[in-house]
Amino acid sequence: MTDLAAPPATDRITMYGAEWCGDCRRSKSLLDGLDVDYDYVDLEAVEDGADRARAISGRTSIPVIHFPDDSHVVEPTDAELRAKLTELGRIK
Numbered sequence: 603m604t605d606l607a608a609p610p611a612t613d614r615i616t617m618y619g620a621e622w623c624g625d626c627r628r629s630k631s632l633l634d635g636l637d638v639d640y641d642y643v644d645l646e647a648v649e650d651g652a653d654r655a656r657a658i659s660g661r662t663s664i665p666v667i668h669f670p671d672d673s674h675v676v677e678p679t680d681a682e683l684r685a686k687l688t689e690l691g692r693i694k
Contacts, residue, residue, distance in 0.1 A: 615640040615692070618655035619665040622646075625677050626665040632680050636693050640667075 617633065617640055619626030633640055645651040645664065655666040659676045667683065668674045669690060675682060687693045 613670050615670065616643060616668045617641070617665055618643045618645060618651055618658075618668070620645045623664050628680070629665050629667065629678060629683055632683055636684075636687065638687060638692050 615638065617630065619630060619642065621627070630642065643651045643654065645655065655664060656662060658668050658674050659666045661676055663676050666674055666676050667678065669686065671690065675686060684693065
């Protein structure tokens with residue numbers, strides 16, 4: 603995981619979240635546990651992070667996880683996140 607303030611590279615997964623958010627902690631834990639390489643944008647620390655997440659999802663809910671194929675998920679279940687990672691070939 604890399605903490606970033608700049609927009610992600612096109613081949614990167616980027617998660618927008620906050621420490622106080624239980625769903626964010628759960629998704630982050632899943633990504634870390636699966637050893638998935640991703641960028642994390644802490645909405646409490648990155649000034650325009652919330653605006654960037656909202657621009658991707660059209661919503662204010664978090665986490666927003668943006669994928670290299672330009673798709674995204676908002677508040678995904680572990681099963682949904684695993685399925686997307688498998689689809690992208692990031693996990694087996």
